[in-house]
Amino acid sequence: xxxxxxxxxxxxxxxxxxxxxxxxxxxxxxxxxxxxxxxxxxxxxxxxxxxxxxxxxxxxxxxxxxxxxxxxxxxxxxxxxxxxxxxxxxxxxxxxxxxxxxxxxxxxxxxxxxxxxxxxxxxxxxxxxxxxxxxxxxxxxxxxxxxxxxxxxxxxxxxxxxxxxxxxxxxxxxxxxxxxxxxxxxxxxxxxxxxxxxxxxxxxxxxxxxxxxxxxxxxxxxxxxxxxxxxxxxxxxxxxxxxxxxxxxxxxxxxxxxxxxxxxxxxxxxxxxxxxxxxxxxxxxxxxxxxxxxxxxxxxxxxxxxxxxxxxxxxxxxxxxxxxxxxxxxxxxxxxxxxxxxxxxxxxxxxxxxxxxxxxxxxxxxxxxxxxxxxxxxxxxxxxxxxxxxxxxxxxxxxxxxxxxxxxxxxxxxxxxxxxx
Amino acid sequence: xxxxxxxxxxxxxxxxxxxxxxxxxxxxxxxxxxxxxxxxxxxxxxxxxxxxxxxxxxxxxxxxxxxxxxxxxxxxxxxxxxxxxxxxxxxxxxxxxxxxxxxxxxxxxxxxxxxxxxxxxxxxxxxxxxxxxxxxxxxxxxxxxxxxxxxxxxxxxxxxxxxxxxxxxxxxxxxxxxxxxxxxxxxxxxxxxxxxxxxxxxxxxxxxxxxxxxxxxxxxxxxxxxxxxxxxxxxxxxxxxxxxxxxxxx
Ligand SMILES: Nc1ncnc2c1ncn2[C@@H]1O[C@H](COP(=O)(O)OP(=O)(O)O)[C@@H](O)[C@H]1O
Ligand SMILES: [Mg+2]
Numbered sequence: 001x002x003x004x005x006x007x008x009x010x011x012x013x014x015x016x017x018x019x020x021x022x023x024x025x026x027x028x029x030x031x032x033x034x035x036x037x038x039x040x041x042x043x044x045x046x047x048x049x050x051x052x053x054x055x056x057x058x059x060x061x062x063x064x065x066x067x068x069x070x071x072x073x074x075x076x077x078x079x080x081x082x083x084x085x086x087x088x089x090x091x092x093x094x095x096x097x098x099x100x101x102x103x104x105x106x107x108x109x110x111x112x113x114x115x116x117x118x119x120x121x122x123x124x125x126x127x128x129x130x131x132x133x134x135x136x137x138x139x140x141x142x143x144x145x146x147x148x149x150x151x152x153x154x155x156x157x158x159x160x161x162x163x164x165x166x167x168x169x170x171x172x173x174x175x176x177x178x179x180x181x182x183x184x185x186x187x188x189x190x191x192x193x194x195x196x197x198x199x200x201x202x203x204x205x206x207x208x209x210x211x212x213x214x215x216x217x218x219x220x221x222x223x224x225x226x227x228x229x230x231x232x233x234x235x236x237x238x239x240x241x242x243x244x245x246x247x248x249x250x251x252x253x254x255x256x257x258x259x260x261x262x263x264x265x266x267x268x269x270x271x272x273x274x275x276x277x278x279x280x281x282x283x284x285x286x287x288x289x290x291x292x293x294x295x296x297x298x299x300x301x302x303x304x305x306x307x308x309x310x311x312x313x314x315x316x317x318x319x320x321x322x323x324x325x326x327x328x329x330x331x332x333x334x335x336x337x338x339x340x341x342x343x344x345x346x347x348x349x350x351x352x353x354x355x356x357x358x359x360x361x362x363x364x365x366x367x368x369x370x371x372x373x374x375x376x377x378x379x380x381x382x383x384x385x386x387x388x389x390x391x392x393x394x395x396x397x398x399x400x401x402x403x404x405x406x407x408x409x410x411x412x413x414x415x416x417x418x419x420x421x
Numbered sequence: 422x423x424x425x426x427x428x429x430x431x432x433x434x435x436x437x438x439x440x441x442x443x444x445x446x447x448x449x450x451x452x453x454x455x456x457x458x459x460x461x462x463x464x465x466x467x468x469x470x471x472x473x474x475x476x477x478x479x480x481x482x483x484x485x486x487x488x489x490x491x492x493x494x495x496x497x498x499x500x501x502x503x504x505x506x507x508x509x510x511x512x513x514x515x516x517x518x519x520x521x522x523x524x525x526x527x528x529x530x531x532x533x534x535x536x537x538x539x540x541x542x543x544x545x546x547x548x549x550x551x552x553x554x555x556x557x558x559x560x561x562x563x564x565x566x567x568x569x570x571x572x573x574x575x576x577x578x579x580x581x582x583x584x585x586x587x588x589x590x591x592x593x594x595x596x597x598x599x600x601x602x603x604x605x606x607x608x609x610x611x612x613x614x615x616x617x618x619x620x621x622x623x624x625x626x627x628x629x630x631x632x633x634x635x636x637x638x639x640x641x642x643x644x645x646x647x648x649x650x651x652x653x654x655x656x657x658x659x660x661x662x663x664x665x666x667x668x669x670x671x
Binding site: 379 | 469470471492493494496497498502503505508509510511512513514518519520522523524526527530562579583
């Protein structure tokens with residue numbers, strides 16, 4: 001078999017059965033784009049440091065799990081969040097029977113939503129398929145995932161916790177997941193997505209989320225990426241923000257073979273606030289690539305991005321963050337920081353902060369630092385009797401703390417603290 | 422208690438300590454004086470176990486142990502404390518959390534049960550009072566944004582908490598105004614007893630008005646070139662170091 005034969009576009013073939021005229025057209029456009037594209041290689045500027053060649057070595061099938069066992073279900077729980085709204089997805093399949101869906105918001109499986117016309121005018125409207133292989137693949141073939149709509153002026157009393165399980169117990173599989181989140185005007189919600197795996201076969205997941213934050217809406221999102229070392233994931237989160245909206249995404253990256261995160265925010269209204277926080281704490285051979293974009297399209301908005309990384313073992317981090325200020329976006333305030341610590345000789349980080357500014361009256365800053373754990377601080381602590389191991393732990397915790405403090409759901413913050421300690 | 426014999430150390434091929442010998446017994450206060458760059462901080466760092474320095478000769482025994490064999494945290498466990506000339510800022514770690522960890526790690530080393538939160542806080546308040554430490558400082562990141570004086574006072578406060586057997590104070594007096602100096606000296610005097618000892622590194626005789634030394638040593642170019650009683654400090658204050666250097670050259 002040649003590499004081309006193994007391209008994912010030939011693995012997926014069944015086209016979604018329940019389409020509306022709108023989604024049918026959108027999927028056809030995506031297919032046309034897909035046909036012109038190939039799996040990106042490191043020659044592609046946006047994939048320079050992230051090599052997908054290992055994907056070619058594996059055989060994947062597209063069949064997914066139909067049942068979850070009791071123990072697995074039990075593991076999908078966070079202390080202190082037992083009574084939060086809970087959504088369970090296995091290989092992208094939404095299990096309503098295991099979920100605890102709030103009355104005042106709408107949660108459907110992706111296919112149900114598509115069939116009911118809920119995705120008309122939304123599907124593939126912000127996650128462009130034109131030059132993006134994975135977006136095109138996903139928009140053409142994805143049939144699983146969830147749809148969440150927070151209705152106008154609804155303030156959710158408790159967070160929504162979505163547990164995404166990749167079940168790779170029996171065979172290698174390729175999974176496409178498609179999510180749509182609609183925060184209607186004046187609504188407020190917190191949504192945390194927890195990514196876990198079961199099994200040790202190889203999995204490839206392409207997940208695309210399109211998020212729409214309407215006027216005056218507040219949406220606070222979290223992703224905890226904690227999948228085992230056999231998972232390859234390409235995750236695109238494409239956000240559209242309207243006037244006076246507030247959107248925050250905090251991404252905690254802990255485990256996975258190779259994960260590419262694209263987080264793109266179209267700040268398409270005035271007086272918006274946008275926060276992008278990231279913490280990577282990687283070991284072994286994990287490779288995480290964060291591409292982010294704060295796309296300021298209108299005047300008077302504010303964006304703030306802080307990504308921090310701790311890299312141990314043979315892990316690799318890539319940070320490519322861009323602030324893009326269009327000509328109309330006067331009085332933009334945009335800040336971006338990337339700070340990294342290499343904990344081992346064999347770990348590496350490639351960081352590229354970018355500013356592209358076409359408006360003249362803006363306040364923007366960006367910066368990146370990479371270093372080792374502060375030796376002077378380590379010696380100081382050891383001279384006070386603290387063992388080297390404990391001293392390192394304290395310093396790591398302090399470094400991570402700046403991101404953890406930004407987690408607005410206390411039990412989730414504690415959950416992450418235990419995961420990293 | 423501490424016995425240094427012909428200690429030699431270098432960093433990056435540069436010889437800094439060129440054969441230092443010093444005996445310190447329980448209950449004694451020793452002062453080391455000497456011009457900048459003579460190796461005072463190097464001596465302090467070598468005693469605390471900083472591994473950037475290569476020990477090229479000599480030996481150091483502390484109580485009945487070969488000190489140079491021990492890791493820095495083990496030395497602290499044995500009862501050595503260094504008040505740093507330049508205390509380190511550690512963002513994200515509060516003074517309280519830092520001290521509690523240090524205290525309990527040392528207790529663990531000595532085979533003692535950890536202090537619980539109540540016992541620890543009681544001790545913290547007691548020692549903070551002696552050093553007139555503002556308790557709000559302790560909830561802040563260790564030394565971050567502290568003034569020079571606050572940092573130095575924080576070192577002595579940590580010393581008071583950890584109750585070492587041998588405390589090495591590296592220019593703790595520099596950067597302290599007279600009131601702060603008095604408070605710090607009082608902290609030292611409160612801790613002083615017949616079982617512990619102090620090694621005070623200083624440029625100025627001023628601190629020695631408050632903490633009476635039993636011995637004064639002059640360190641120059643990696644060697645102790647003169648030792649004497651506390652009157653030597655006064656003489657150095659008056660006449661500078663040149664006469665000692667001249668005398669030593671003979
Ligand atoms: N990390 C280092 N690298 C190179 N030289 C050093 C280092 N630390 C100290 N030295 C040198 O060692 C000598 C003694 O320094 P130090 O012990 O700090 O003296 P003091 O405390 O008496 O002022 C100086 O000449 C200084 O430049
Ligand atoms: Mg010095």
